[in-house]
Amino acid sequence: MSRAGAEVRVGAVAYHPRIVTIWEAFLGHFDREGVSTDYLLYSNYERLVEAVLDGDVEIGWNTNTAFLALEQRLGGEARILGMRDIDAQFATLIVTRRGEAFGEVGELAGKRLALGSRDSGHAAILPLHYLRDQGLDAASECELVRFDTDLGKHGDTGHSELRVICAVAEGSADAGALGEPTLAAFRADRVPAVADLEVVWRSPTYYHCNFTALPSLDGALAQRWQEALMSMSYDDEHMRHAMDLEGVKRWLPGDRAGYESLAAAMKEG
Secondary structure, eight states: OOOOSEEEEEEEEETTTTTHHHHHHHHHHHTTTTTTEEEEEEHHHHHHHHHHHHSSEEEEEEEEHHHHHHHHTSSSSOEEEEEEEEEEGGGGEEEEETTOOSSSSSTTTTSSEEEOOOOIIIIIIHHHHHHHHHHHHHHHSEEEOOOOOOOOTTTTOOOOHHHHHHHHEEEEEOOOEEEEEHHHHHHHHHHHGGEEEEEEOOOOBBBBOOEEOOTOOHHHHHHHHHHHHHOTEEETTTTTHHHHHHOSSEEEOOOOOGGGGHHHHHHHO
């Protein structure tokens, strides 16, 4: 049941139990800023996109692939209200076992390339796109080893990327693609497989998640909610833990520029 009197309902995907901890803290912040907010959790991003379109929530906390799916349904008129600082500088990495690095991407031809869930922009869709831009059609020239372990979550859980690095470390794949923040998290958690790997390729940067609303959302309300989001401070002791869990130090307004590569990649199929 929604909080009584909540002006804004935000939809998010429950890809990890920490989502509840994050949003309970965020609600307190929005209350203090005078924009009463509630959150509704969904099992996957496809349901979240439909919830935004149906008006069940005013704002969706979307992955880049979910944002573009919504944007397409709206004819390019979705309203972007914000993103994390990390979302503005996302990149994909390719790793190999130590001592097995390649120079040019063409050297991956004929090799086994491990990818994360096929609906993950950072772990599957964009690596193929950027490799193609650099002269390697990995879909036809490599043996793709796919790990579709968290479909609907768009790679948020990291499960498929863990399978990727384990496959490379164990020798069942020659190289593997994963998000740069995911590898950083694996290293911080001292995941054993990462000790045997080295980064051999980094994609251009692109945008990842954002808060998306329908163009019909009241402009004054959208502005007040966005201003409240931007005012969230990492220096606030009440918010630091939740912001750490969300992987954000600072919120940014967001724009469309950083989604162009993914939009092109999704059109390529």
